[in-house]
Amino acid sequence: MDFSLSDQEQMLHDTVYKFAKNEWEPRTLEIDKEERFPMWLWDKFKEMGWCGLMIPEEYGGAGLSLLELCTMFEAAAHAGADIGTCLAWGTHCTIGSLPIVFCGNEEQKKKYLPRLASGEWIGCFCLTEPNVGSDAAHVQCTAVRKGDHYVLNGTKMFITNGPNADLAVVFAATDKSRGAKGVSAFIVERKFPGYSVGKRLDKIGMHGSETSEIIFDNCIVPVENRLLEEGAGFTKVGAKILEYERNSLVAIWTGNLGYNYDLSANYAKQRTQFDYPIIRFPQIRERLVHMKLDYDISKLLMYRAASKKDSGKDGPLEATEYKIFTGQASQRSASEAIQIHGGYGLMREYKVERSLRDAKLVQIGAGTEQVLTELVARLITDTRSLIG
Ligand SMILES: Cc1cc2nc3c(=O)[nH]c(=O)nc-3n(C[C@H](O)[C@H](O)[C@H](O)COP(=O)(O)OP(=O)(O)OC[C@H]3O[C@@H](n4cnc5c(N)ncnc54)[C@H](O)[C@@H]3O)c2cc1C
Known part of the structure; x- marks a missing residue:
């Protein structure tokens, strides 16, 4: 059994470690005080091609493996990057993008992945609600189909990147009587009518990541923005992504x-x-x-x-x-x-x-x-x- 990193993994580790040590760690006290996601850092990530780590190269990403991505996150935090900003970055690169990588159809991938990979758009993941945490299969947010679109209603809670995200992967019940099998997942753009950022949440730590509610008030989402089939949101999309989230x-x-x-x-x-x-x-x-x-x-x-x-x-x-x-x-x-x-x-x-x-x-x-x-x-x- 070989526990050493490959040349590529070592190179990624060393590049991130050096950057975090020289440019990021010295500003962590300031980030912690300001309690804002540092956009100067996002601009650096854009320059370095670090916004689409696991997005395939054909859609503008770096096409990294999970181990390579973990190596980068580990290196940044080991060098002293604050957990909050790493979390905001990591959320975008994993749960904010991977549902489309793994469960999106070709049109969805072509439309959304290049913007997420370039960093033009920031992604977030909306599963938790004010009354639904661990029992996430029973989301109360609803999505009712009306012809060529769905109408989403409900509030999502504790959303990392909520205040800054341009795109959200949202879980909503399309058939409450079916429990976990009645939940569907949607790609929702911030500019869709009825989407708004709710209360910004004041946390004990992780200050470099911003957290908020996201509110859907008769939010109109085209049918083509549903990920996989109706009812596959929790059982297929959520189940797959949560394992990646725990891992990454x-x-x-x-x-x-x-x-x-x-x-x-x-x-x-x-x-x-x-x-x-x-x-x-x-x-x-x-x-x-x-x-x-x-x-x-x-x-x-x-x-x-x-x-x-x-x-x-x-x-x-x-x-x-x-x-x-x-x-x-x-x-x-x-x-x-x-x-x-x-x-x-x-x-x-x-x-x-x-x-x-x-x-x-x-x-x-x-x-x-x-x-x-x-x-x-x-x-x-x-x-x-x-x-x-
Ligand atoms: C800073 C922050 C960022 C977050 N970012 C996101 C995000 O980007 N997107 C998103 O969707 N969610 C996000 N979350 C939500 C997070 O995933 C939930 O907080 C978590 O799943 C727990 O849900 P809850 O807080 O409602 O706790 P609850 O589920 O209400 O749990 C309360 C307590 O009961 C215990 N409990 C519950 N069920 C059981 C059981 N069956 N057996 C034993 N004990 C149990 C829990 O362990 C806990 O101790 C974030 C949360 C925080 C704090």
Whole structure:
């Protein structure tokens, strides 16, 4: 078994790491304070061709594999890029674009993918609603067909990129009596009548990513904008994309584990107490060892999950285990990084307190830790009777 990166993966890693270290990390305090997605960074992504990472080359994208994309997200966060901005970028590149890559027909791909790949348009993904979170198959937003179009009504909640997105992949019930099989997915342009951005949400962390409600008030969506057949929204589009989401966006938190470790190890070498650098104290060393272990294990789980997916096999167990482990490791690592920095760790300029604020989302978004733990239990025990 070979755990080394290919030349291409290494090149992508090094390019992103260098860019993030030199141009992105030095501005993270400013991004965190402004609580806005930095458009100067988006312009850089456009220049570097980083807006359509997994969009096939024939539609203007980079045509990368999942492992290559994960390697890039991991490298950015490891170099110190803030989780929020990485999340906004990652959302566009994965759940904001991949539904069209994997489930779009040729006309939909030709019409939308080049704009997403060039960065002219930003994408978002609208599944969650004010009253529908983990039980996502029971969306209340409706889509009623009227001749050559659907009329969408409802509100979507917690939408990453909501305030900035030009295009949304939206899940709405076309037949409520059929439950999960009555949900359809649509490509909805921001300029369609009846689409509006609702309340902008004020979050604990991830400040470089903007989050809002998206409201559909008699929003007119042409029939040709439905992805796959009616009723396939949750069972085919959602199911496929959520596995990719777990596999890909989590790489941002993996990178953050490496960043916390690097900052903490460097600090421990420089900070002197009782006449010794604190790295000499066994309790500091032990904490550092566990932080490094968490980073290494998360990275190995990332390689395993992404490689399996790239080989053409489904890997719900691998993706889910990766997300659960990385979620728990992120809490530990962020807390230990502050502990090693002592009082300075609570000061923004030392750049470790932000990880604690940013760490929680990975245990909630794209399936909460409890729901995913139940999923793993079902997968490994092969029983569907544990709950409900
Ligand atoms: C910053 C941020 C960005 C997000 N971005 C997006 C986005 O771009 N697009 C999108 O569609 N959504 C997005 N989400 C929504 C996210 O995916 C949901 O928050 C998540 O799925 C959980 O739903 P909920 O918050 O409604 O919690 P709930 O489902 O209400 O859960 C509340 C609690 O109950 C527990 N629980 C629920 N069901 C079970 C069960 N069966 N067994 C045990 N415990 C259970 C949960 O684990 C949790 O602890 C985002 C959320 C946040 C916070």
